[in-house]
């Protein structure tokens with residue numbers, strides 16, 4: 070994996086190579102080069118399978134970490150490409166033309182994190198949440214407990230003193 | 244300075260009630276103009292009781308042919324399949340799954356209910372023909388279960404549709420679901436499964452609750 | 468005669484829904500022909516589908532958000548609810564991702580027991596699936612048989628782990644308990660019954676003329692589509708690709724076991740059925756091998772610090788396993804605290820039900836649509852979680 074990283078870094082501005090296992094590595098790339106790196110990996114180096122595209126919200130650093138995980142069926146290795154984008158203006162290039170399922174991932178990320186992928190078909194349509202009016206729910210600063218307490222009413226809890234409760238249950242006559 | 248008594252008070256125009264806004268009818272305000280005509284604006288009425296003897300006979304008949312609406316709303320619905328096939332075989336109790344709400348008389352809420360599903364549940368429930376009963380299976384339908392802090396599941400299904408029998412358990416066993424159905428039969432025979440009438444009586448309360456969580460209300464107010 | 472089918476411009480059919488020749492129809496979620504709780508928005512011409520849109524989200528609970536609020540050990544009851552027919556893959560992967568981040572090696576015996584757990588649940592899940600597949604083509608008998616036999620497998624689980632559906636048998640560091648006494652014998656009996664059932668399914672279902680006529684040529688996946696759509700698992704193997712994570716990147720003790728990757732070449736619904744039917748035989752063989760070779764003594768789990776205060780070192784990892792539907796993966800990011808920073812689940816249905824089904828459904832008769840959907844083995848909670 071290190072070898073591949075060295076070859077790639079001749080062309081692309083890569084950083085922070087991290088080898089997790091012998092078959093899994095992560096490296097960082099600039100957002101503007103990410104899509105061309107993915108195309109390069111897919112067409113030249115045999116990373117033909119887009120395993121997933123996901124996002125991690127680093128609220129402290131004001132960044133979104135997009136992770137493109139690619140798999141190579143020939144060498145049986147995985148390469149995770151990390152792209153950091155600004156949390157306040159989250160815009161990223163689309164990869165719907167490379168993999169057909171890419172647009173579904175991007176649609177989900179748009180809905181759950183509010184990341185914009187210009188050009189991706191149907192990215193604006195709600196996919197999972199229908200009629201959602203709050204902020205994008207998967208962001209770290211969205212408090213799901215507060216939202217749920219406010220929107221739904223909970224069934225009140227009945228708590229019995231065990232001794233008293235059993236007495237009432239068993240000897241309720243006397 | 245005019246005296247107040249001198250000013251001419253115009254004759255008040257009598258306010259004729261708009262038949263759409265009348266308390267007896269529904270507005271269907273969530274729909275577009277054109278679609279409002281497609282749906283009826285009458286509200287549900289509680290069923291009238293006939294003589295006690297007749298009612299007892301009808302209840303006996305109702306309790307022995309419960310047809311379940313096959314709508315799995317959550318993970319609890321997976322126990323419906325063992326129930327309707329050879330091992331637990333609920334056909335011997337006069338029950339069977341039906342594909343359409345029009346033919347079904349029992350709505351089995353199988354598990355957690357997300358907002359998007361709640362919309363479909365309300366519509367399916369209203370489309371069912373009376374007498375209709377609801378069995379809420381799984382703790383998620385009762386008090387939210389392990390999704391008590393989730394932003395997308397309702398915590399108490401009985402605020403949105405009336406429930407006759409609850410079956411607890413995080414994945415209740417098929418035996419537990421069967422016991423729930425037997426309990427439902429008992430209730431029906433005793434004439435106590437009144438969920439449908441409750442829905443008609445407290446209709447406004449139910450609608451208010453439903454509209455509070457379904458933020459984009461774009462369906463008819465009562466769809467039958 | 469006027470041609471009813473819409474003209475095709477730039478690879479897309481162009482039509483006017485108001486022209487009364489075409490109809491928009493919703494298929495699901497309250498419909499017996501859909502798998503689980505999802506819906507398809509169909510545009511149909513006659514009884515042929517000309518456009519299909521998948522709508523999911525009816526089962527969304529926000530797992531990934533809820534996991535951020537729970538300690539690692541509290542996430543266990545949540546992860547298995549992601550996939551109801553086969554929860555063990557989720558439990559294994561979540562535990563394995565934790566172990567990978569912490570650098571824990573689990574005892575040998577726990578590996579064997581975990582493999583046994585995975586294979587048995589694979590058998591149960593396939594049994595349920597084949598019932599659905601036959602039911603979608605109108606053969607209720609096979610569904611009655613397989614659901615009953617699945618229940619016998621669940622009885623084994625119940626005796627072993629204490630639960631029918633959600634076993635929560637795998638815990639971080641190992642497994643929760645040993646096999647009960649005499650379990651092997653009862654397992655062998657059940658498995659022999661399932662083996663016999665599979666032979667019968669061959670006669671009743673796979674050689675049935677109606678099933679063949681309807682399923683052959685339905686929803687063909689070509690090898691070129693596999694990478695473009697990210698197709699995995701039996702859906703990829705049905706068009707001749709030898710891809711199985713159990714062989715490619717062996718996890719647990721799959722490298723010590725003897726099995727083959729079953730493939731077919733046609734890529735249609737019929738060959739998908741055959742691949743899965745053959746895989747059930749493999750699964751039975753694997754269970755028998757494990758029971759024969761398994762070490763019967765030794766530690767069941769590694770010693771962990773107090774799991775309630777477990778802190779996992781900073782890092783990220785991806786773990787994958789072969790489930791009945793294909794590659795299942797967990798991407799876990801830890802920021803060094805007691806709560807996971809982010810857990811992303813890669814469910815195989817994600818690509819199968821969204822991108823792939825939308826394209827395969829075009830041109831299919833509506834009556835065959837449930838069969839096509841079931842043959843892809845999609846399961847909606849994996850998509851929306």
Ligand code: SF4
Nearest residue numbers: 354355381382383414
């Ligand atoms: S109570 Fe348990 S089994 Fe039932 S819907 Fe909730 S999580 Fe699923």
